[in-house]
Amino acid sequence: RTRERSIRSLMRERLPQDRLEILEEAGRLAESMSYQIYAVGGFVRDILLRRENLDVDLVVEGDGIAFARALARKLGGRVRAHKKFRTAVIVYTPPGEGENGKPLEEQKVDVATARLEYYEYPAALPTVELSSIKMDLFRRDFTVNALAVQLNPNDFGRLVDFFGAQRDIKERVIRVLHSLSFVEDPTRILRAIRFEQRFHFRIGKQTTRLIKNAIQLKLIDRLSGARLFNELKLMLREKDFLLDLLRMEEFDVLKAIYPAFAITQREETLLREIEKVLNWYALLYEPTAPRQWLLGLMGLTERFSDEDARGVATRLAMPPKDRREFLYLRKQCMAVLEQLNTWKYEDGSRSGLYFILEPLALEGILFIMARTRDEDLRKHISLHLTKLTHEELEITGEDLIAMGLEPGPHFSQILRAVLAAKLDGHAPTLLAELGYAERLVRQMRRGEAGALRNK
Numbered sequence: 001r002t003r004e005r006s007i008r009s010l011m012r013e014r015l016p017q018d019r020l021e022i023l024e025e026a027g028r029l030a031e032s033m034s035y036q037i038y039a040v041g042g043f044v045r046d047i048l049l050r051r052e053n054l055d056v057d058l059v060v061e062g063d064g065i066a067f068a069r070a071l072a073r074k075l076g077g078r079v080r081a082h083k084k085f086r087t088a089v090i091v092y093t094p095p096g097e098g099e100n101g102k103p104l105e106e107q108k109v110d111v112a113t114a115r116l117e118y119y120e121y122p123a124a125l126p127t128v129e130l131s132s133i134k135m136d137l138f139r140r141d142f143t144v145n146a147l148a149v150q151l152n153p154n155d156f157g158r159l160v161d162f163f164g165a166q167r168d169i170k171e172r173v174i175r176v177l178h179s180l181s182f183v184e185d186p187t188r189i190l191r192a193i194r195f196e197q198r199f200h201f202r203i204g205k206q207t208t209r210l211i212k213n214a215i216q217l218k219l220i221d222r223l224s225g226a227r228l229f230n231e232l233k234l235m236l237r238e239k240d241f242l243l244d245l246l247r248m249e250e251f252d253v254l255k256a257i258y259p260a261f262a263i264t265q266r267e268e269t270l271l272r273e274i275e276k277v278l279n280w281y282a283l284l285y286e287p288t289a290p291r292q293w294l295l296g297l298m299g300l301t302e303r304f305s306d307e308d309a310r311g312v313a314t315r316l317a318m319p320p321k322d323r324r325e326f327l328y329l330r331k332q333c334m335a336v337l338e339q340l341n342t343w344k345y346e347d348g349s350r351s352g353l354y355f356i357l358e359p360l361a362l363e364g365i366l367f368i369m370a371r372t373r374d375e376d377l378r379k380h381i382s383l384h385l386t387k388l389t390h391e392e393l394e395i396t397g398e399d400l401i402a403m404g405l406e407p408g409p410h411f412s413q414i415l416r417a418v419l420a421a422k423l424d425g426h427a428p429t430l431l432a433e434l435g436y437a438e439r440l441v442r443q444m445r446r447g448e449a450g451a452l453r454n455k
């Protein structure tokens, strides 16, 4: 009975017009090629949950790559095909323009092929065509992610629910499709926790047991660092990632990833502060978003020895650039925190703090903010981020040349000194900057003259 539910009107109500049109277009096109076509996975789940999700995943019973090429032609997009997996990604720019007359952002549609031969089933199964979507869905992680909605014109909006996904969404529970699911792919342990926390669901009883079993069997050890890192990054990108981490701790998953991982009161407090700082920063609408995974990892490894920090980077097979940045940022932050231990506000502190924080990546500055308990210091770091990093001098090297100075390394010294004066409020105007620079140039000339006399 539930299998025949149509969510056509819900889709009309929930989806932006252009998305809906693309789905309809895909349905018509597939029909003309005699293929059955479905939207699947998180996209369907989020329609039922009434959450926004613009990542469309399509599954075609037929030649997925040929279909993707044909759809891309209609949308005026390009196709990246992966022959081996019979999947393709369509990238296209929707027609029309954004608020400021710029072209709209590129969009992606993933297309996969559902074919029974993938799954090594006996060749003589009767309903090959009909069951391939079922097989595709059966490979998925959780019932709530194993929903499909048909797009062919006559069945547009027909919900395909073989595994009780609608019931589980209603009961708000995360359930695997079969008891070997975590053996097949242990990253699903992290995924279960991530979806549970994001949707405020509960991992089902049997699924909980299977997770505990998988942990006991040390299945996490079998995971490649790259897959683990990828899944951990997705987790740390969640809005309330601390809840995910606490749940991981409860299941002993953290230890299983790296033995020194633990969330004690100390980590919990720090990670909570990190979340607060991230929320605060998000409200500033700055163009660069901080890498949440980096901050999360800094929080998780705050009390680690250098050796353990390197150990984590190795276990997660972090790409060289990420590894270098993570290890270097830790060192930098320790040093800066040490330096700031005795910090107190006085004349010259603004520029002083500016030059201390300047070498740090954004994530480092946010980490320092989360780590410090000194409210005054925190305010000044926030001033640094919101205002001082955007300060620029009005004078340039040209002005120094006009003062008769030969270009050289002392140029940047002088300009930095003028910037310090400006940050501390001693050179608020262009004229004041020039006056300050002139004084420095005169001092320098005297110094140079002295140096010449000594020769």
Ligand code: ATP
Pocket: 040, 041, 042, 043, 055, 057, 139, 140, 141, 142, 145, 146, 185, 187, 188, 191
């Ligand atoms: P998100 O909202 O985080 O993007 P999503 O459900 O769209 O969630 P993706 O990681 O984009 O998640 O995966 C898309 C779909 O692919 C999932 O809905 C699920 O059906 C399937 N899937 C992804 N990873 C796995 C996995 N490890 N095992 C089984 N199925 C998976």
